[in-house]
Structure formats: C-alpha cells, structure tokens
Amino acid sequence: MIDVILKKGKEKSLLRRHPWVYDTAVARVAARPAAGETVRVVSSEGRVLGLGAYSPASTLRVRMWTFRDDVAVDDPAFLRARLAQAIEAREPLLERTNARRLVFGEADGIPGLIVDAYGPWLVTQFQSAAVEARREEIGRHLMELTGARGIFDRSDAATRRREGLEERIGCLAGDEPPALIEVVEDGVKYGVDVRVGHKTGFYVDQRESRLSAQRLAEEFKRRHGRGLRALNCFCYTGGFSLALAKGGAQEVVSIDSSAEALSRARANAQLNGFDESTLRWVEDDVFAALRRLREEGETFDLVILDPPKFASSHYHVDRAARAYKDINLNGLRLLREGGHLFTFSCSGAIDVDLFQKIVAGAVFDAGRDAWAIERFGAGVDHPLLMTYPEGEYLKGLHLLLRDF
Secondary structure, three states: OEEEEEOOOOOHHHHOOOOEEEHHHEEEEOOOOOOOOEEEEEOOOOOEEEEEEEOOOOOEEEEEEEOOOOOOOOOHHHHHHHHHHHHHHOHHHHHOEOEEEEEEHHHHOOOOEEEEEEOOEEEEEEOOHHHHOOHHHHHHHHHHHHOOOEEEEEEOOHHHHHOOOOOEEEEEEEOOOOOOEEEEEOOEEEEEOOOOOOOOOOOHHHHHHHHHHHHHHHHHHHHHOOOOEEEEEOOOOOHHHHHHHHOOOOEEEEEEOOHHHHHHHHHHHHHHOOOHHHEEEEEOOHHHHHHHHHHOOOOEEEEEEOOOOOOOOHHHHHHHHHHHHHHHHHHHHOEEEEEEEEEEEOOOOOOHHHHHHHHHHHHHHHOOEEEEEEEEEOOOOOOOOOOOHHHOOOEEEEEEEEOO
16 A cells, blocks of 8 residues: 655644645655555554545545555445445435435545435436546445436536546446425425436425424414515525425525426426416526615515525635625615524535625614524535535525514
C-alpha cells in the first residue's frame, strides 16, 4: 500500500476524525497512486493515521475510509457491510414515505456516494474518485441489499469535475426506471422524474419542513376558521405547495422560473385530486415577482423561500448573502401581522450563524419584529457526522411575526 506522508502539524484534523486530507497538507507521496486507489495516510513523524482513497486531480487529495490501519478496505465485504448498515438505519422512514436517502456519503463512511430510493428504484451519485473506482461493485451490493428493480446513475454534479471525473447519466444496474416514479410522503403523492429532475429527482431532504408546513396549515385552519393564504417561492415541482393543500390551505401561490417544473407540479396536484382553485402556479423570476406582489398590495399568512444554492463555494458568499437578504426582506414585507416565514439556504458555504444573521438583518430592514420558533434541517436520513460539519448544508428558520 502506498503511503501519503503529511506535512508537520497537518495530522490534527485526522486525529479529530475529520475525513478529508487536502493537497496542501501533503508533504510527499511514496509513489503514484491511481484515482480511487487505497492509500495509507502517515504523519510527518511516521504515525499511521488511517486508510483512504487517493484523488490526484482534486484538492481533496484523500478521503478517508477508516482511521485504523488494520481494516481490509478493498475487500468487497467491507463496502457491503457499510452499505447494509446505512440502509438499515433508514428503515423506520418506510412508515411515512417510500422516498428516502439510503446513503449520505461521508456521514455513512462511504465518501462521495449518494443513494436515494424512490419506491423500488434507486438513484446514485458518485461524487468522488473513492467510489467511482468501485461503482460496479457498489451497484451489485445495492441490488442485492435492497432488492431494487433498477439503479439509475445521476453522476452529473459539479463535484465530479473537481475530482477529474466525467459526467455519467444512465442505468447502472437492473431495469431502466419509468418516465415517472410515483412516491408517497406523509399522505401526499409526488411524481418523480429521476432522469432530469434537480439532484436525484426530488428534494427528499425537505421532508420534515414539508410536514411542518402541512401541520401549520392544519393548525391555522383550526384556530382561524379559514385556510391560510401562502406564497411558495422557488416551488420546483410543488413539494411545499402540495403539503399545504393537504393541510387545508385556502390558496397557495407558487412561483418558479421553470415551465417544466411547474408542469410537473400541476400534474402532482392532479395526482392528489386537490382543488385546482386552491393552487395557482406562476412562471416568473422570484426576485422580480416578490417586488411586483408588494407593489400590487398582496399579503400572505405564510411565505416560503426555498431557493437553489446561491453559493457554490466560499468565493461566492458575499454575492449569495446579498441574494438571501433581498428575498427575505421582500418576503417579510408581504406578510400579514402574525404571519409566518419559512426561509432556507442549501448553500454549504453559508453556515448556520451567517444565515441567521442575514435573516435577522432582513427582519430589521423590513421594520418587523419576529420570533424564530423553529429551526429546519435535513431529515434523519441525512445525519450530521459530528466530526464532519461540512455535511450540514441545509438550514432553515420558521419565523413568526410579532407586534410589540
């Protein structure tokens, strides 16, 4: 096994069990490992720190498989056991949904691998050289462990380019998936297109937030004797909108710039048999639409802001912060007294503290007073590995306006 020797003092993060080794931490490599090859990581003083997968093209030079040196990482039984453990941990979710994440990369000890399940179909994303080198093996294990009908690979994320890997889209194992896969989440049906949809076809990470929206709609109707009026921005295929309709919302105005996504959202509403008069779909730029709605004097009981990633890296944080401030400021101005704001960021470069400061600034500039009564994050199938804080990419706040 080839040794990767670190510079003096660069072993500290590994001793804290952080799973990444950056190129700037490497003093020298004993030979030339291939992409994905298992290497031994060694401190400058000769201490073996663990075993990882080498990536010659990436600034993340090594992703750790284990912090021990006596594990047979390359044995198929090792990877099968890790996959089995990850899949078993998600089984309780089947009581609520058949759409869930089965493998969440580093959090499950399988660096760079994403696996989502939609009914009997799996969708994969191989985001590192570590798992790309073992893709066929992973496909076989997943088919055996889940009994899936087929696996569709959506390895088209930008992270692959940073690993020096080409994009891959196509069937990995088993049968080709249908054009639409019907899934159910907390009593709501959704049609998922795994070939062209965002991420792997659906935002499974927003499950708990959608349930909160549904429950808010139910509670609002019970307390006020009417359904709430909501604005769902960046609605995509209607996840929050349908959850609100399920909860008894009176009207939900949903905005997205994608005509294709809105078409799927309408179809999802029909799939559930929801009253079409309750749901209004608007194709527009959200930034412009928020300003126009304010000029028109529109008000809402609930505004949801769930934008795409505004900051793909730390280089874009300032620009992203301005964008988050803009939509939150205008969203707050559209709320009635006692109204609710659900606001989110899925930008990993925007941490929880910064996001809260941005939203607090928007509250101040809007001239409103608000309580933060709930925090949002990805569901239990997206666990946060405590030694790997980078895994906490999704964060959100539920604000309640107060009149002091």
